[in-house]
Amino acid sequence: MSKQPQSEIKGDELVGKGHVVKSDSRKINTSSELPDRTTGRSTPLGATVVEGGVNFSLYSRTAAEVELLLFDSVNDGTPARVIRLCPAENRSYFYWHVFVPDVKPGQLYGYRIDGPTDLSSGLAFDSNKLLLDPYARGVAVPQDYQRTLAYEPGDNTATAIKGVVVDSHDYDWEGDLPLNTPASRTIIYELHVRGFTRHPNSGLTADKRGTYAGLIEKIPYLQELGVTAVELLPVFHFDPQDCPPGKVNYWGYAPISFFAPHPGYSSRLDHQGPVDEFRDMVKALHRAGIEVILDVVFNHTAEGDEQGPTLSFRGIDNRTYYILEEDGARYANFSGCGNTLNANHPVVRRMIVDSLRYWVEEMHVDGFRFDLASILSRDESGKPHPNPPVLWDIESEPALAGTKLLAEAWDAAGLYQVGSFVGDAWNEWNGRFRDDIRDFFIGASGSVRSAADRMVGSPEIYGHKEREVEHTINFVTCHDGFTLNDLVSYNEKHNAANGEDNRDGSDDNRSWNCGVEGPTSDPQIEQLRNRQIKNFLASTLLSLGVPMILMGDEVRRTQQGNNNAYCQDNEISWFDWSLLEQHTDLHRFVRFLCARRSQRELSHEQFPVSLNALLNNAKKAWHGTQLDRPDWSDHSHSLAFQATLTTNEMQFFLIMNAYWESLEFELPQLEVNRWRRWIDTSLVSPEDIVELEDAPEILTDSYLAADRSVVLLYASI
Incomplete structure (x- = not known):
């Protein structure tokens, strides 16, 4: 960042105790006449609307200089005000803070931070880069956002993501409360917010397709299907450009903010819009009796490896936020995505818990599914910790009591913890249910005993924990892998569209094409495929545990054999609503199963309806x-x-x-x-x-x- 003598002002600048003066070359008044409140407070972190203005607070242990930049427009390359924080007045411990009067919700802001650059020590400051506040409740993305400019030399202000000041309490929830649906009646439907309604045949207007508002309009479909919870693929703001050239990160497993809803899923253009539209969606789903579970990614960020962009965490406090290799210059990569969040560092632990608490208290979500959750059990050196502090922090947080916690109990580096994930309140994605039920229905040798165990809650896996069978989340398909239609239509993955010569995606699919690879007009093969799909769905929805089904499996949605469609924001991934008419028999089959699975009362006359509780x-x-x-x-x-x-x-x-x-x-x-x-x-x-x-x-x-x-x-x- 540029260094100016404190006696010179260029643009609006706050120095010392936060006094703002205009650019008229006047000397800065740093006398005791300045109100003490302008120094701001270290808590809470982020941008907090208070009486008369906004309090900004940021953690950075090794920063030498911090500037807060305020913008009038998201596309501005020049800030409206630059506020330099004085270490003597605007820093408490390692927290940099300032109160700025007259700032209101909707204000755009970012930080520039200077400090030592010594990669061997894990220090990676770059004062030319505009940085996103890790606690920003909203984000705004410039029209010409360029990920590349965040890792190339030079200033990137005009194209950088900017934070948005959000008034978290300025929303009418109209009495909305958590649903607290018992696990025994829970049926999870994993869906992608954009993909669920983006298809031109969704019946929605163009401005609603692929948005939170669009999902609201499809709630009657979810009610009719009979699911009780939607598990949304990542909705934290992510970087769509974190992908191979010419592609787009569609799934969203590339977070750069853990507090802000992704604005690309909003139909509203105002900066507060994504926050309120997300809340509208949650409120509407709750009114329909459907819980909201978020797929959260606390294992890595979109900043990638040591060659990646400086968007936020890297430029704020690199060695606090990431697990580094011994040389300090390279990132540990237990996520397979270039870096690994240092989840058990006290500051990062606090951020994770603060994020979860925010989404529960201010956004009213009902639960979380933790992507690659085993990474959260790794200590600051990357080794598995027998009692990971962050997991116990999450489990013991009073605000999260009763919140559904689902763990994908493995990571990309081979740490597999299905059946041994630390904690008492966690449910686990049961990857062994998926594999063993697939093996059984393709006739794999030796699969009967394992399939039997999976159908009754996997006591072989969980019996030692002495928990209810709802500890296991049973599924055969999810976003990662074949759809159910493709599981019975392809022996091999067909990922050429991803541009990686079919090298990406798993080769362990345990699939069977029923005699022909891909689509066929043979009625006997189609009949067999339909039967196999019903077998998988019946096994999932009749098994003991919490069942989860993938968006579109109830109407045979296909990805054309692509088992890794993370970069396919097109009809390969979208829900094709014409399939509902083509496969009414399968849709009916799922509706009937869900209806009996989720009913509330046990009645001898009308059948003992909560099958999970009954069995x-x-x-x-x-x-x-x-x-x-x-x-x-x-x-x-x-x-x-x-x-x-x-x-x-x-x-x-x-x-x-x-x-x-x-x-x-x-x-x-x-x-x-x-x-x-x-x-x-x-x-x-x-x-x-x-x-x-x-x-x-x-x-x-x-x-x-x-x-x-x-x-x-x-x-x-």
Whole structure:
């Protein structure tokens, strides 16, 4: 940054105790007549609207000089005011702070920071770069934002992201409160805010497509489907340019702000708009009985590796915010994205908890899914910590009590903690459920025993923790990998569109194309694919635990075999609403399953409806084609599960046949009533799943389960 004698003023500048004078070459008055309040306060961090102005506070341990820049327009290359913070007056400990009178919500701002540059010591100050406040509640992105200018030499002010002063309390929530949906009734629908409504056939006006407001208009669809929670791919502001040349970062796993909603998902053009539109979305979803879970990325940032841009953290306090290699010049890369956030540093721990608390208290979200959460268990040297402070900080934070906490319990460097993630309140994405259920339905050798364990809450994995079965988040597909349609349509990934010669994306897909690679007009193959999709969905929604389904799987959304569509902001990734008409049978199947899964009351007359709660408390038994003789051998491809709930006088008999031929299963004898068929995925809609009162009786002592099918029978006892 430019260094000026304190006796000279160029532009509006605040020096000493924060006194602002105009650019008329007057000497700066630093006398005691200046009001003490202009020095500002160290707490709270960020830009806080208070009576008469705004208090700004920033942490930087090793900064030598800090300037606060105020802008009239997001595209301005010259600030309206430059406020230099005096270390003697505007710094407490390592916190730089100033009160600026007459500043109002909507004000744009950023920082320039100077200090030593010694990469071997992890110091990376660049006074030419405008830096985003890590605690900015809103962000504004210039029309000509250029990521490259943030790592090339020179000033980048005109094209840099700027913070927005937000009045967090100036919003009418109209009595909105957390829903606190019990885990036993929770059905998660993972969706992408933009991709859900961006397609031209979404039925929305152009200004609403791909926005928070657009999602509001699709809430009736979510209600009809029967899901109880949406898990939104990252909505923290991220850098869309953090991707290969010519592509766009679509998924959003490239955060640069942990407090500000991504403005690219807002239909509003004013700087406060994204914050309020996000709140409108949360409020509307809550009114519809749907919780909001955010996919949060506290494992890395968009600043990348040592060759990456200086956008915020790197230029503020590099060695505080990142885990560095021993030489200090390179970043540890446990995220696979170039850098790793130093999550267990006290300052970073505070920022993470402050962020979560903000999204719960001020934005009313109901839960969080932590991307690559195992990174949060690494200490400041990168080694796994037996009791990671940040995880216990999150779990013990009173403001987060009752908030749903979901962990993706692994990272990109091989730290796999499914079943061993630290903490008591955490639920885990069960990657082994995904793999084992996929293996079972493609007929993999030795998959029966594992599939059985996954269906009853994975006691093999979680039994030692003595927790409820809701500890496991069960899913077969998610954003990362094949869609359900592609899982049964492709043997190999087809990622050429990503421009990396098909090298990106996982090769471990455990998929089967049912005989033809990709789309086909063969009716028999299409029938088999549809059946397999129903098998996967039935397994997910009937299993013990919290089920999660991927956006569009209920209508066979395809990504054309791309299993890593992170850079595809186009019809490869968008929800194609025409599929709803093409696959009404599958949509109906999911609706019926969700309806019974999420209902509130247990009723003998109308069926014991919360299947998860019912089966968890039931007496359980395993069978094979013969009663009491399950076949756990490696060559087995089928199993049967019996659950009896004496308090409600109900029984269930679940058959899972992954064999390529039909199999006859003996049925337990009933003294009074007969078994009734609720589900059989081999049957054509509407017989595949029926209204309970219409379920036909089984008149024989056995049931012929078709090849590759799931059957659920029930009876009163």
